[in-house]
Amino acid sequence: MAERLLMKGNEAVAEAAILAGCIHFFGYPITPQTEVAAYMSKRLPKIEGGVYLQAESEIAAANMVLGASAAGVRAMTSSSSPGISLKTECISYMAGSDIPCLIVNVQRAGPGLGGIQPSQADYWQATRGLGHGGAHALVFAPSSIQEMVDMVFDGFELAEQYRIPAIILSDGLLGQMMEPVIFPERKPKYIDKPWALTGHGFKREHNIVNSLYLEASELEEKNNEREQRYNEIRRLHAVADSYLMEDASVAVVAYGAAARVSGAAIDVLREQGVKAGLIRPVTLWPFPTAAIESAAEQLEQILVVEMSHGQMVEDVRLAVNGKIPVHFYGRNGGILPTQQEIINQLLELTGGVK
Amino acid sequence: MDRFNYLKRVVAITGHYGCGKTNFALNLALHTKNTEQEVVLIDLDIVNPYFITSDFSEMLTAEGVSVINSQYANSLIETPSVSREISAVIRSDRQVIIDVGGDDVGAVALGRFWQDFEAVNGLDVIYLFSIYRPQTGSIEDVRRHVEAIEISSRQKVTGLVNSSNLAGYTTLADIERSEEFSTRLSEYLELPLIATLSIQEISRDNYWHISRFVKLPWE
Secondary structure, rough: OOOOOEEEEHHHHHHHHHHHOOOOEEOOOOOOOHHHHHHHHHHHHOOOEEEEEEEOOHOOOOOOOOHHHOOOOEEEEEOOOOHHHHHHHHHHHHOOOOOEEEEEEEEOOOOOOOOOOEOOHHHHHHOOOOOOOOOEEEOOOOHHHHHHHHHHHHHHHHHHOOEEEEEEEEEHHHHHEEEEEEEOOOOOOOOOOOOOOOOOOOOOOOOOOOOOOOHHHHHHHHHHHHHHHHHHHHHHHHHHEEEOOOOOOEEEEEHHHHHHHHHHHHHHHHHOOOOOOEEEOOEEEOOOOOHHHHHHOOOEEEEEEOOOOOOOHHHHHHHHHOOOEEEEOOOOOOOOOOOOHHOOOOOOOOOOOO | OOOOOOOOOOOEEEEOOOHHHHHHHHHHHHHHHOOOOOEEEEEEEOOOOOOOOOHHHHHHHOOOOOEEEEOOOOOOOOEEEEOOOHHHHHHHOEEEEEEOOHHHHHHHHHHHHHHHHHOOOOOOOEEEEOOOOOOOOOOOHHHHHHHHHHHHHOOOOOOEEEEOOOHHOOOOOHHHHHHHHHHHHHHHHOOOOOEEEEEHHHOOOOEEEEEEOOOOOOO
16 A cells, blocks of 8 residues: 555545544444445454444444443544434433543535535534533544544544543535545554443442433532533644734635635635635634634634534634624535635625735 | 557446546546547446536536436435436447446446346446555455456456546656556456556656546635
8 A cells, every 4th residue: 555545534534543543433324424434344344353333323323432432442433414413412421421432524414414515514513512411522623634634633532531522523525525645653642541341350449431410419510520621621722723824914714625715715815915814723612712812913804614604603703702893605505615706705805906 | 549449339437436437437538529429428426426427517518428427416315326318328329438436336336237238249347446545555455346346247347547646646756656556457457457547747658648627626
């Protein structure tokens, strides 16, 4: 095998998980995610101890991840939007049981069964609505296949460090498109899991993995402790990437595939002398509020571009806190904003080339 | 000299998904059209509706290539169906290029037409490969893959095309690196290597020059 490979996002995320020490995969087919499961079904049986299981439903697959993770191994599931909705009950249970895991959402357009083309309409779900009870998961938003690979390692490691689920928020385009990728020679970093159900062997107390606390004071204490972990994550792990921002007077804020199109639009505008830049949230939860807040000091206005009717734009507005205007442009239903559409939006906002 | 001249009137293009079948099929269709024959390109990709021939229907029609797409539209389910026109086209006197879906799974759809192929004296089945794709990186991997495709398509692969590329990031060195593998593969499978593909900008004379039609939205 050549060291630089041409891979689909869906294949690369699967291979990266294996290299990151995850050999337990539970899934269910759905377009445009199916290659993740298909790749795992071919690779994992060849690995000693590897488990690939196509469950009877998304709900079952998510609960198998809960079980495997509770037993202390790295486990993963993947799906696309409607399938993630089915998994959310269990994601809340995992969050409530402080169980780490990795979930890949290859987003397609919704609501409902929606379509099978790419979308970013699951932003709210990923950052706010992963089941009931006020739970969070780390949410990573790759915009290239190489980045997706690197995030798989970070995802497992941070999930285990903080004992929370992690999500790679991909989309149909990132999952299906192909780019060259180099797999890092990075040894997976394993974190001790003294809480895991590995058998007490009469040498220690029973470990219990559970999200049910009937005593209100006990539950409040548990939730407060978890919130402290959330706060530490908010403080330390919010990441944004910036492009041509040094002298920018207008910035696009976009993530994932929308950031790729926006970056190409900004390149064209720069040639025409428009001082445009790009702020790309790399983590969506925690949201890189500070990076956007400080960028707002130098900017005149912001354009948020999403493949939805506008979801992340709310977090951008909260970060900017009214200091400058925050505009929105989006396409939805499975349609990508084009480079030209973004150029037109920015030209309109800036009053053309100055 | 046209290296594709010897091929039968019906040519199917198979291979691992993501090795560049659709881009090659588009190039071959336009090339065949240049020889002033009536060409029909059939999109038999039932595996996945992303980056498929149907995306290029307008361009192909404008260039005089007829296109038959698998039917995702007109349907409320994610299961595409193959068009009933296909048998008639195979049995016609037109040049037919079939873009088959990836892997043995996609090749099943080709097997559905075995009676039509028998009625017209068979077809040529090209197997496209790339050393830069995982799962087809060794000679043994490719042999197993070709076998699986032959079983599910009920057809024999009759020729190889080396499509080793890294999309927009391909260099001449990348293609040169694949040539030793190609030669060994061709000898091992006892199948002719019909062409090594490269885009014009990084071409060498012995390569078959193709255009990159299948691109990312921001390219």
